[in-house]
Ligand SMILES: [Ca+2]
Ligand SMILES: [Ca+2]
Ligand SMILES: [Ca+2]
């Protein structure tokens with residue numbers, strides 16, 4: 128848990144304590160949000176038992192304090208939620224061992240069926256399905272897309288439903304995922320609630336607070352980070368960190384080079400020439416020539432943007448172009464004619 132989460136979780140807790148002082152005997156536990164937790168130890172334990180590379184994640188509903196004796200029941204309902212595995216080749220693990228339920232298995236069965244501990248299940252604190260206090264029916268998590276529609280009832284101990292941990296967090300879902308590529312680290316992403324490498328979908332939870340029902344929706348989207356900066360590429364584009372000249376929602380630095388078309392507008396024209404000249408004989412990227420532009424200006428891919436590239440650029444100037452370096456001249460032999468001017472503006476062609 129990071130420092131921000133610590134603050135986020137402790138602040139309301141302080142407020143609850145103050146509320147206790149001001150109005151003793153009346154405590155309303157409110158939902159702060161949904162939290163996703165991963166632990167490499169879970170993965171190791173599950174993988175050892177399931178004889179497969181396993182990724183275990185758990186979703187928790189986090190409250191701002193304990194439910195009080197005068198306000199014992201906290202109602203949660205989850206509805207119209209979908210959770211699927213981000214990778215099409217992967218699937219949620221569902222143990223074939225009894226009881227074969229999608230709800231939390233009884234820990235009494237773990238000695239006989241150790242893999243049952245890592246079953247995929249949905250629960251709001253249903254610690255023991257043998258006790259018969261399960262209140263919802265859920266789909267088989269072996270399916271790729273899981274639509275969860277049902278109600279969960281979380282009440283104050285000692286009835287064993289919804290018992291929170293020391294952080295007032297109640298487990299909602301355990302998801303054990305098999306079949307992901309081995310390089311996927313389920314714990315690696317900085318913002319697990321928004322972008323997670325293993326989950327897609329939404330989880331909507333309704334909480335019956337002191338002020339009426341409150342809906343909390345969490346959307347899980349796979350982090351798309353082609354440029355490897357740890358930030359979702361759509362955010363890179365929206366905030367201008369990355370250009371998206373061809374509006375394909377892919378940062379240009381991740382797009383394939385198109386011969387001479389350095390702004391990816393489909394033509395080799397004046398704007399590209401300005402960029403090309405800015406990259407000419409440049410040893411490394413600078414404000415006038417990004418790393419992607421420098422790489423793509425090297426039309427023969429020999430490692431330098433030199434006179435030979437300029438000669439090629441002059442040939443393909445004014446043409447429409449779809450081929451990638453180093454096939455630029457191959458493409459220029461049968462170009463689609465363009466109305467753009469075909470004469471390259473004057474340029475010093477001497478190498479430094
Ligand atoms: Ca990115
Ligand atoms: Ca693009
Ligand atoms: Ca262009």
Ligand SMILES: [Ca+2]
Nearest residue numbers: 425427429431
């Ligand atoms: Ca070159």
